[in-house]
Amino acid sequence: MMIEWSRRENEIIAMLPFGLTVESVGSDKESRPAKVAELSVAMRLDYSLVEANGPVTVGDIPHLIGTLGYMHSWPYFRADVQYLTAKLGMPALVLPVVLSGEVQARVLVSESPASPDEPPILSQTPKKAGRKLAAPKSSRNRTD
Incomplete structure (x- = not known):
């Protein structure tokens, strides 16, 4: 999943595109799966930043949104x-x-190319660019 986001002052807007393909499996092992349904849901999340512990940097946002x-x-x-x-x-x-430990394998985060005055718009084609979500150092060796 590619999450796109943009920031306006103390507000972050993120677009999360979810998708799922449902396939049927035949009774014999030779048959190929057939697509039964394809579901797509896009969600927009609006966050307000409270900078009580100092300013939020651009480097913090991908992990937060991801x-x-x-x-x-x-x-x-x-x-x-x-x-x-x-x-x-x-x-x-x-x-x-x-x-939460499974999220890193599912998410890629990218700043939206839109101007800061416009919310991010889901791209028509999947993007290859973006930042893979990095786990905090304290949880890299956890196996939960």
């Missing part, structure tokens, strides 16, 4: 997938709970 943005929006995406699959007449699909 971890918190993903963790704050994942439960809503899970609920949307469960609702939409049931609405399509399929068995309700329940996605797993995501732990």
